[in-house]
Amino acid sequence: MKIVRELLPYFDERPNGVKVKTLVIHCSAQSAREMIEVLRKRELSAHYIIDFDGTVYQLVSEQKRAWHAGQSKWRKMDMLNRYSVGIELSSTTLGQSAYQPAQIKSLIKLSRQIIRHYQIPVTNVVAHSDIAPTRKPDPGIAFPWEYLAYKGVGAWYDLADAAKVAENDVATLLKTIGYDTVDLPAASYAFCRHFAPTAVAEDDDVYHLVENVYPKNFVLSKEYLPILKAVAYKYGNNF
Template structure:
């Protein structure tokens, strides 16, 4: 009975998306369900190095993961339909929780409590598995044009719900380029981060940027903010793509240092 209860609970969450994306289950989705079910109910204990063999005693005191970040992307594709196809083919190994089209239509592709494959190899601060802690939102945009008003309006409405529902910290609404600076540049410099920050979604430099102290270590501050600075040029470029969108390069000049200081103080 307990096993049946756990499976029913798990399956109920999988099919509870408001978009009901699972109502026309494909063989691939059924296969994935079976794989996840097998993992959840696996009870073969592995002996410890001291020879002890852990004993299984079930508990009902558990729940699913709680997202703590929201990662924003642009699709770099030509249409909503193309993106949906990409995200529904098992061979692509990529997905997101939500896709927002140019006309503002919102498509939910995965329950918020499940782990989508949107961030890839990414780091933010000490978080080395961003997919396990985040919701991925893709905006239908090829990266070389402004985002539409309808699209941003729907994004704001979605962020409003998600931030409240999961108590997402304001600084934890960030870009794909922030978490993967060596690989990604989305969303592009057209993305209105300042406008979103004014509504409580992400942070933005002060209007009057204060000069950083003489002993301020901008590289250390980038790491404290969250950036992976092993490729320093990429980290600086990603920071400027987010916060200095009219000057996207890897030059660590006075303006950049002062902007880093402004963001550092908001952490």
């Protein structure tokens, strides 16, 4: 895999003794080159960007803390930049239409190396939307989570497991998976983006989408409860 180094100065040290244990997936609406310019202007970064043609750009050394996640929570972790490697993908629709096969191929290769190197649990391969559900919609409803899980990158669910989970309210099940449920509509919507994308409305205006990440009154409909329970089973058993 060809990796182009375009190192940015926007990083700092990970806190002492903190280990990488999550992989955060993002997307942005620009090509890799354009995204690098945007990051320079905003003084932000990610460890990697994967361009439309699958070319991987490295912006920050994995040892350093890149600035990609912002305010974020997953399970017992907050401010996930400390604990994570962040990968951006170019997507003109912000992940609402299929990613390029070459991008997914590079992403799988790169992610597998990172996961193996840091022994990242499959349940800690997360979307930016999973860890910042009120603020972020990326990498979007078209991101192929199930396929990636099949390739060893992240976890998926088995509907048959739903029956093994006791009846519980939506917030408890979301917490079992790892979501911060302080804003329950946001957490529920983020769950759908990842595991039940048919529950998420497409938004063909990416500018509107980034300003309107979730419907403020969103309630997970009953038809998705079996998926929620099956995911809670899978994630709850992999803490």
